Amino acid sequence: MIAQALALTLRLAVTVSLVLLVLGVPLAYWLAFSRKRWKFFVEAVVSLPIVLPPTVLGFYVLVAIGPLSPFGRWYQSLTGHGLAFTFEGLVVGSVLYSLPFAVQPMETTFASIDRKLLDASALLGASRWRTFWRIVLPLGLPGVITGVVLSFAHTLGEFGVVLMIGGNIPGATQTISILIFDQVEALNYAAANRTALLLLAFCFALLATLYGLRRRAAWNVWGWK
Amino acid sequence: MTRPAGEGLSVKIRAGFADEAGSPFSLDVSIVVGLGFTILFGSSGAGKTTLLDCIAGLRAPQNGRVAVGDSILFDSDARVNVPPNRRGVGYLLQSLALFPHMSVANNVQYGISDLTAPERQKRTDEILQAFRIAALAQRRPGELSGGERQRTALARALVMQPRVLLLDEPLTALDAATKSRIVADLRAWNQDHRIPILYVTHQREEVFALGERVIALDHGRVVAEGSPHEVLLRPELETVAQLAGFENILDASFVAAHPEQGTMTCRVGASPLELEVPLVRVDAAKPLRVGIRAGDILVSTAAPTGLSARNIFPGTITALTQRDVMVIATVDCGMSLEVHLTPAACSELHLEKGRKVWLVVKTYSCLVMEGGE
Numbered sequence: 001m002i003a004q005a006l007a008l009t010l011r012l013a014v015t016v017s018l019v020l021l022v023l024g025v026p027l028a029y030w031l032a033f034s035r036k037r038w039k040f041f042v043e044a045v046v047s048l049p050i051v052l053p054p055t056v057l058g059f060y061v062l063v064a065i066g067p068l069s070p071f072g073r074w075y076q077s078l079t080g081h082g083l084a085f086t087f088e089g090l091v092v093g094s095v096l097y098s099l100p101f102a103v104q105p106m107e108t109t110f111a112s113i114d115r116k117l118l119d120a121s122a123l124l125g126a127s128r129w130r131t132f133w134r135i136v137l138p139l140g141l142p143g144v145i146t147g148v149v150l151s152f153a154h155t156l157g158e159f160g161v162v163l164m165i166g167g168n169i170p171g172a173t174q175t176i177s178i179l180i181f182d183q184v185e186a187l188n189y190a191a192a193n194r195t196a197l198l199l200l201a202f203c204f205a206l207l208a209t210l211y212g213l214r215r216r217a218a219w220n221v222w223g224w225k
Numbered sequence: 226m227t228r229p230a231g232e233g234l235s236v237k238i239r240a241g242f243a244d245e246a247g248s249p250f251s252l253d254v255s256i257v258v259g260l261g262f263t264i265l266f267g268s269s270g271a272g273k274t275t276l277l278d279c280i281a282g283l284r285a286p287q288n289g290r291v292a293v294g295d296s297i298l299f300d301s302d303a304r305v306n307v308p309p310n311r312r313g314v315g316y317l318l319q320s321l322a323l324f325p326h327m328s329v330a331n332n333v334q335y336g337i338s339d340l341t342a343p344e345r346q347k348r349t350d351e352i353l354q355a356f357r358i359a360a361l362a363q364r365r366p367g368e369l370s371g372g373e374r375q376r377t378a379l380a381r382a383l384v385m386q387p388r389v390l391l392l393d394e395p396l397t398a399l400d401a402a403t404k405s406r407i408v409a410d411l412r413a414w415n416q417d418h419r420i421p422i423l424y425v426t427h428q429r430e431e432v433f434a435l436g437e438r439v440i441a442l443d444h445g446r447v448v449a450e451g452s453p454h455e456v457l458l459r460p461e462l463e464t465v466a467q468l469a470g471f472e473n474i475l476d477a478s479f480v481a482a483h484p485e486q487g488t489m490t491c492r493v494g495a496s497p498l499e500l501e502v503p504l505v506r507v508d509a510a511k512p513l514r515v516g517i518r519a520g521d522i523l524v525s526t527a528a529p530t531g532l533s534a535r536n537i538f539p540g541t542i543t544a545l546t547q548r549d550v551m552v553i554a555t556v557d558c559g560m561s562l563e564v565h566l567t568p569a570a571c572s573e574l575h576l577e578k579g580r581k582v583w584l585v586v587k588t589y590s591c592l593v594m595e596g597g598e
Contacts, residue, residue: 119283120322122309124336125385134335138326 058164109143232294
């Protein structure tokens with residue numbers, strides 16, 4: 001049971017961090033460089049999951065993907081089943097929940113890139129697209145990696161959103177944190193202890209590796225100052 | 226990619242901008258830059274960098290026209306605004322903006338990625354040779370000296386064979402020897418390519434070293450144009466005088482003219498001091514300004530006699546500071562004057578703060594200008 005929940009949790013975390021890599025990088029780029037007046041509005045929306053209780057977020061996502069919402073009906077007509085209490089539903093909720101953890105480090109590093117480098121790139125004939133791939137992304141890579149790793153770790157440990165959206169279906173939506181809750185509810189403290197210890201050790205190893213790499217500046221492979 | 230030689234750069238700009246602090250300033254400039262070096266000279270805040278940004282397309286003025294030969298890069302009337310990546314303007318930013326994560330070779334190749342690999346390699350090798358950085362091709366910018374970084378940035382801008390080259394104080398931080406070697410290499414390159422080069426500086430020495438032609442800019446306006454001597458040595462405008470190193474600029478009023486001697490007397494500020502200066506045609510009612518270079522003032526520790534100089538003022542040293550090989554003395558003689566001395570002269574005369582001295586100023590060391598605002 002632990003193995004099944006762990007596999008599901010890892011699958012969810014990998015999916016969510018990949019989705020956030022694809023969504024987060026352009027969003028962070030836009031937030032870092034846009035001069036639109038309503039940018040603050042998007043920034044506030046992106047940051048909401050940091051302050052909101054997961055139950056609030058989970059509740060709204062559940063309503064939004066449920067069969068009563070236009071989005072839920074559209075998804076149902078497309079796939080033949082609803083999003084709520086499925087793995088896909090969990091992905092949607094977790095992506096929203098981890099969005100600020102992915103976007104903020106990316107945005108911070110993009111914004112710290114010297115604008116003169118972007119000017120220089122344009123003066124050397126490069127389009128914005130080329131400037132992004134050759135200058136912004138390589139120089140912002142530490143922030144992109146941090147964002148992806150943080151959203152991975154954050155998804156590993158989430159509980160409230162998963163419970164609200166996914167419920168507790170072994171093999172489909174029962175993640176490690178839900179399993180621990182389940183075991184404690186059943187007064188099976190020994191099993192809960194083993195599961196909790198596993199998650200604790202895994203998260204600690206992940207973060208230790210992340211900060212260890214950063215301290216050794218291993219991402220700083222280009223040696224700029 | 227070789228373009229026909231002989232295309233000058235013409236720029237007309239009339240626009241308001243906000244400076245880095247956010248306060249507004251305006252640029253009202255009409256210049257033509259021929260082939261070869263033209264110096265754009267002005268103090269900081271004169272609008273030099275803004276002008277270059279407009280030419281390169283990093284900023285768009287409200288009104289203006291920028292053209293190289295027949296090809297129009299910007300025209301506010303015709304609503305033409307070629308983006309910077311298609312202007313073909315080489316622009317060396319003041320910070321150089323070398324890409325820190327790329328080697329010298331990759332930096333230099335950045336602008337010619339559309340060429341075939343062998344052609345790209347050939348052009349890169351040639352330009353690295355021309356600017357003597359071939360041995361550094363695999364280094365990163367962080368591993369280069371100041372001069373090497375300048376050479377890399379120049380090579381990166383020139384390998385694209387731009388139609389115009391803009392240089393924003395590129396050599397200010399370098400020592401004179403390094404500077405002159407880089408300039409020699411740049412001149413050699415331009416012998417073969419013949420494009421307009423607009424070189425921005427606020428240093429007088431660079432103007433004399435480089436300039437065939439100088440444009441002086443102040444408060445967003447062209448205040449003088451011509452050879453370095455024409456612009457810097459007989460400035461008629463106070464702004465240019467300040468730029469050209471007249472450390473002492475005094476408010477004065479006309480007292481009396483002595484046409485038979487070619488001189489006139491004027492009073493400095495509210496003090497009783499009278500200064501004898503060359504006779505110029507001025508409106509007696511209008512305020513004057515007198516410029517005196519700090520290096521043209523003599524210092525004596527005893528009251529001088531038997532001198533030809535007409536202006537001798539007793540005073541007291543209020544400050545002495547040493548900068549490099551020069552001592553800057555501030556002397557209060559009813560007005561405050563800055564005097565430059567050699568350290569040897571300073572120690573032989575036992576000059577120190579509080580010491581009484583006499584300042585000697587020749588009549589023809591004084592430059593008389595119409596008063597300011």
